Amino acid sequence: MKPLGSRFSFYVGFVVGTVLLYVILRPVWFEGIQLAGNYGKLSDRQQQLDKDKGIWKKERSALFNLDHPHHTGEDSRMADELYNKVRILCWVMTGPNNLETKARHVKYTWSRHCNIVIFMSSVEDPDFPTVGLGTKEGRDQLYWKTIKAFHYAYEHHANEADWFLKADDDTYVIVDNLRWMLANHTPDEPIYFGRRFKPYTKQGYMSGGAGYVLSREALQRFVEGFKNKVCTHTTSVEDLAMGQCMEKVGVLAGDSRDTTQRETFHPFVPEQHLTAKFPKSFWYWSYCYYPISEASSVEVLNPIIGLRYVSVSFHYVDAGGMYLLEYYAYHLRAFGYRYRYQPPTPKAYRLELPNSLDSAGELKEGTSGIKEHGDDDLPRPDQGQDAGPPPVVGKDAAAAPV
Amino acid sequence: LPEEIDHNSAETITVSKRKFLDGDHLTLADCNLLPKLHVIRVAAKKYCDFEIPAEFTGVWRYLENAYEREEFKQTCPADIEIEKAYLGGTLSIQLRPICACTEKPNKCLLSSSNQSSSDGSRLGCWSLLMSEARGTRGAPENVSLQVSTSFLVANMLSERGSFMKGMILGGVFCLVLSLLGSFSPITESKTEDHHHHHVKAASKDELQQLSESRLQELNNQLQISCVIMVQPKNLVYWAAALDTWTKHCDKAEFYTSESSKALEAIDLNEKDDWARLHKALKHAYENAGDIRWFFVAQPSTFAIIENLKYLVLTKNPEQPFYLGKTVKSGELEYVELNGGIVLSYEALKRLVNVFQDEDKCPERQSALWKLSEDKQLAVCLKFTGVFAENGEDVHGKGLFNSKSVDSLISESMDQNPNNVVKGCCSDMAITFSSMSPNQMQVMMFGVYRLRPYGHDFHDILTFYPPKGSDND
Numbered sequence A: 001m002k003p004l005g006s007r008f009s010f011y012v013g014f015v016v017g018t019v020l021l022y023v024i025l026r027p028v029w030f031e032g033i034q035l036a037g038n039y040g041k042l043s044d045r046q047q048q049l050d051k052d053k054g055i056w057k058k059e060r061s062a063l064f065n066l067d068h069p070h071h072t073g074e075d076s077r078m079a080d081e082l083y084n085k086v087r088i089l090c091w092v093m094t095g096p097n098n099l100e101t102k103a104r105h106v107k108y109t110w111s112r113h114c115n116i117v118i119f120m121s122s123v124e125d126p127d128f129p130t131v132g133l134g135t136k137e138g139r140d141q142l143y144w145k146t147i148k149a150f151h152y153a154y155e156h157h158a159n160e161a162d163w164f165l166k167a168d169d170d171t172y173v174i175v176d177n178l179r180w181m182l183a184n185h186t187p188d189e190p191i192y193f194g195r196r197f198k199p200y201t202k203q204g205y206m207s208g209g210a211g212y213v214l215s216r217e218a219l220q221r222f223v224e225g226f227k228n229k230v231c232t233h234t235t236s237v238e239d240l241a242m243g244q245c246m247e248k249v250g251v252l253a254g255d256s257r258d259t260t261q262r263e264t265f266h267p268f269v270p271e272q273h274l275t276a277k278f279p280k281s282f283w284y285w286s287y288c289y290y291p292i293s294e295a296s297s298v299e300v301l302n303p304i305i306g307l308r309y310v311s312v313s314f315h316y317v318d319a320g321g322m323y324l325l326e327y328y329a330y331h332l333r334a335f336g337y338r339y340r341y342q343p344p345t346p347k348a349y350r351l352e353l354p355n356s357l358d359s360a361g362e363l364k365e366g367t368s369g370i371k372e373h374g375d376d377d378l379p380r381p382d383q384g385q386d387a388g389p390p391p392v393v394g395k396d397a398a399a400a401p402v
Numbered sequence B: 001l002p003e004e005i006d007h008n009s010a011e012t013i014t015v016s017k018r019k020f021l022d023g024d025h026l027t028l029a030d031c032n033l034l035p036k037l038h039v040i041r042v043a044a045k046k047y048c049d050f051e052i053p054a055e056f057t058g059v060w061r062y063l064e065n066a067y068e069r070e071e072f073k074q075t076c077p078a079d080i081e082i083e084k085a086y087l088g089g090t091l092s093i094q095l096r097p098i099c100a101c102t103e104k105p106n107k108c109l110l111s112s113s114n115q116s117s118s119d120g121s122r123l124g125c126w127s128l129l130m131s132e133a134r135g136t137r138g139a140p141e142n143v144s145l146q147v148s149t150s151f152l153v154a155n156m157l158s159e160r161g162s163f164m165k166g167m168i169l170g171g172v173f174c175l176v177l178s179l180l181g182s183f184s185p186i187t188e189s190k191t192e193d194h195h196h197h198h199v200k201a202a203s204k205d206e207l208q209q210l211s212e213s214r215l216q217e218l219n220n221q222l223q224i225s226c227v228i229m230v231q232p233k234n235l236v237y238w239a240a241a242l243d244t245w246t247k248h249c250d251k252a253e254f255y256t257s258e259s260s261k262a263l264e265a266i267d268l269n270e271k272d273d274w275a276r277l278h279k280a281l282k283h284a285y286e287n288a289g290d291i292r293w294f295f296v297a298q299p300s301t302f303a304i305i306e307n308l309k310y311l312v313l314t315k316n317p318e319q320p321f322y323l324g325k326t327v328k329s330g331e332l333e334y335v336e337l338n339g340g341i342v343l344s345y346e347a348l349k350r351l352v353n354v355f356q357d358e359d360k361c362p363e364r365q366s367a368l369w370k371l372s373e374d375k376q377l378a379v380c381l382k383f384t385g386v387f388a389e390n391g392e393d394v395h396g397k398g399l400f401n402s403k404s405v406d407s408l409i410s411e412s413m414d415q416n417p418n419n420v421v422k423g424c425c426s427d428m429a430i431t432f433s434s435m436s437p438n439q440m441q442v443m444m445f446g447v448y449r450l451r452p453y454g455h456d457f458h459d460i461l462t463f464y465p466p467k468g469s470d471n472d
Helices: A002-055 A077-085 A096-108 A139-157 A175-182 A216-227 A238-248 A270-275 A283-287 A294-300 A319-330 B002-008 B028-048 B057-068 B079-085 B125-130 B148-158 B160-180 B204-208 B212-220 B232-243 B273-286 B305-312 B345-354 B373-383 B405-415 B420-424 B437-448
Strands: A056-059 A062-065 A088-093 A116-121 A130-132 A163-168 A191-194 A212-215 B198-200 B224-230 B251-256 B293-297 B322-324 B326-329 B332-335 B341-344 B389-392
Touching: A002 B160, A077 A175, A088 A139, A088 A175, A096 A116, A096 A130, A096 A319, A116 A139, A139 A163, A139 A216, A139 A238, A163 A175, A163 A216, A191 A216, A212 A216, A216 A238, A270 B437, A319 B405, A319 B420, A319 B437, B028 B057, B028 B079, B224 B232, B224 B273, B224 B305, B232 B251, B232 B437, B251 B273, B273 B293, B273 B345, B273 B373, B293 B305, B293 B345, B305 B341, B322 B332, B332 B373, B341 B345, B345 B373, B405 B420, B405 B437
Parallel strands: A088 A116, A088 A163, A116 A130, B198 B389, B224 B251, B224 B293, B322 B389
Antiparallel strands: A056 A062, A062 A116, A163 A212, A191 A212, B293 B341, B322 B341, B326 B332
């Protein structure tokens, strides 16, 4: 058996050696890759800084979006029009510990659709960039941060934007839809919008997490209110305190619902609004300002029925959720799909464009712009434009919107 | 042996009481002899019409005793294998049937068919131990072979030199492989790079050049029949699929393995995956009506039917199309069922034809050689000249995904942290898989409801939302 034994033990030794080294190498190999990855990251950072220059202009701790993100093949004339006419400054409440874990994802997703974005932190960071508000961190500092942030925005950018949005670093905002909602108002109105909650105030207040937006006039009154001591730091519950101050300085709490009376600012993530069955005793139901309409009385039991048509914001969105929402909103689409809800063109913009596009869907009585499939089940070919009635010619452009 | 007989008793014993050559347990000597006897029995009978004579009772008894042992019985190749091996009358080294004397039955199956299988079997390593004469036929060692590893260890220790050499070489081999970088702790046996066939949707320019009537024609044949393979154990996914994307199919049929009280489906009463698919496709073909495109999915897949229509818009269903996410497994390129399978009418017609050929495309696979149902489908289609093609968008990104959108986004966050969304998935993606029911509801919302105002696409066709649906 001698030659056989020799050859055989050679094979066995070979196998054992391979396995042994594999087991030893694996952690080492991974570490090596990580180290290499770290080196890669450093050069990546540099690359990213260079690339960022093409997206934003960094000025005075704010990022000015150079370009409204576009898709190949899309007709975004309406969105561009609104981008230029309804200028929004987004400020994002964040902190030094959240820059890489939360604020970063906001930076690369929805904030790119704002005209200006400023990240407000307690500490200044020139690279990110963030503004240092000079406060401490923590829940009890929320209203202080808010006060200082709005003051900062007013002092530095009052004339560069029309509307001033406050969002958290776990809020996702579809800025184009916000513009649609604001387009029927002017920045000279003392008004602010958000997800309206009922308690503790007369006119209600706007949920902090779901984001709220002030007109320029409202911002001015807010700042003056503090100067005149009409408004003070009453409580650290930021959204409630905000609501109380707004009431005092005569700023109206606006109705942000779409034309079908459906809410647009959402205090939770889509998954919860779509699938969670909130019990009747849940605080949410008693906080909602607007009366539970017919459609949403079923919402108490089955939120799916009360589905949104126009969404402006979601809250409690994690990092992956930011990219997922960006993908769903701005990237993934169904070819040729005729959406059920055609948001009516904001009044002031109806004549801006040569032909009436899809967005000028006329409101049908009862269905409020909801189109349903006809009797025949076959899709009809549609050569592009929606055959809506031609816009009425009149001196509408200069008319003050409601 | 004479001395042993003397030792046991005074009688003259003519018949051995022992079961095997050297006692009642299998020894190395038996390992040497028994395979040969077995082979003679089978091959000689087949080719020389020679049977071991019945008078050789001792031999037969010996063989019977051996057949009673699991370690022998389980490791003998099937008779047909032996017959094939000795077909030419000569031994071919690879196909020499070997039986192994081990405690655990060893899967020493030999690949003698030309069915493609990348996990083709090899000679059991143990067979090396027991392989036939290199002229070594030592005296039967009284080593207990119940635990052959101890034998091995003993052997190794006695051959320290070669063992060390082997180990060192093995280590070097491992090192080289990992350095080459092709060595990954999570090796995938499938390579996903070599797609010989790609299919893309028609470009916008191409579409604009079509005449109105031609467009109308194409539109009319653009109906999709969805074939969803469900099982009662997947009830939540089944319900989610029913409530979401399948509403956009022109026809959606659910085929189940067994009936469920909760939901309606066509009950195939079939547990076997391939047989079920076989029946479902046959049924879909026979009830196709005017529909010319078929889409097969599992309930945890979410499909955007409008994007599927866009992909096949200018493709002629009288041509054989077999589309989806293609994967190469050895020589076979197949479409993963997970990512959804698209079949044109012609492809399905050819498939149903080849169903009648039990050799090429059996309804029941042999127990030995079970292929997953998507591979089996590819094999059957291959016989009819239909090959898998990968569905891609204009940038070459895959349209059919066998993972969920959440996990793809996660991966993209790791791999392209500065360009997550663009690096992830196609804008015109057709399928995502392994979607939980909640994720499906969110995707339904994300595709059909969530959109930014002011961005329009003016697509050449319009697809309307289904009647009576409330979540799109």
